[in-house]
Amino acid sequence: MEMPDQIRLQNKKIRMTSQRSTILEVLKSLRTHPTADQVYEIVKKRLPKISIGTVYRNLDMLSRLGLIKKINVGTPQMRFDGRTEEHYHVVCNRCGKVEDVEINDDFDPFRKLHKAISHRTGFEIKALEINMVGICPDCVKRGNLPLED
Numbered sequence: 001m002e003m004p005d006q007i008r009l010q011n012k013k014i015r016m017t018s019q020r021s022t023i024l025e026v027l028k029s030l031r032t033h034p035t036a037d038q039v040y041e042i043v044k045k046r047l048p049k050i051s052i053g054t055v056y057r058n059l060d061m062l063s064r065l066g067l068i069k070k071i072n073v074g075t076p077q078m079r080f081d082g083r084t085e086e087h088y089h090v091v092c093n094r095c096g097k098v099e100d101v102e103i104n105d106d107f108d109p110f111r112k113l114h115k116a117i118s119h120r121t122g123f124e125i126k127a128l129e130i131n132m133v134g135i136c137p138d139c140v141k142r143g144n145l146p147l148e149d
Contacts, residue, residue, distance in 0.1 A: 014061070014065070017058075018047065019043075019047060019050055019054055019055075019058055020058050020061070020062065022043050022046050022047055022050075023039060023043055023055060023058050023059065023062065024062060024067060024068065024082070026039060026042050026043055026046075026082075027039065027062075027068050027080055027081070027082035028082035028083075029082070030042075030082060031099075031100065032098070033071060033073075033079040033080065033081050033089070033098035033099075034079065034080060035077040035078070035079055035080075036052075036055060036056050036059055036077065036078065036080070037052070037077070039055055039059060039080060040052045040055040043055060059080055063080070066084060067084065068080055068081060068082055068084065069081040069083070069084055071089060071098065071129075071131070072131075073089070073091045073096070073098055073131055074091070074093075074131070074133070075096055079098055083100065086127065086128060087100055087101065087102070087103075088100070088101040088103065088110065088129075088130045088131070088132065089101060089130070089131045089132070090131070090132045090133075090134060090136075091131050091132070091133045091134075092133075092134065092135055092136035092138075092139055093133050093134065093135065094135055094136070094139040095136060095138065095139050097136050097138070098131075099136075101132065110128055110130055111128075113128075114128045
């Protein structure tokens, strides 16, 4: 059973401030995998006096604590995800959209890969992060295709 966020913070002797709580709430409510700047714009509507630095620091802290995920999708800005359970992403290399990929636990070829690599290398693997890159349906419709493949 997963530990509630408040208890996780208390165990680390970190207070759940209104800023942290709002940032966490925003990320858990979204499925768009926003950048830090996008999180700031959303949070600022609720907390007008919050600074962008406070958002950046809290995103970093919340990700280090495992309350959110920091996602590297190959762009200059990291993306953030309120879903912390293991799952995969598909990324559009045209518009930057990031979507979750749902794979049935009964058939997850990546779990087999995870176990095989762990067995072969001796590493105790803590996480498996996979981003598949392609072109989203919206970009295909708009003709926003790559010049060459």
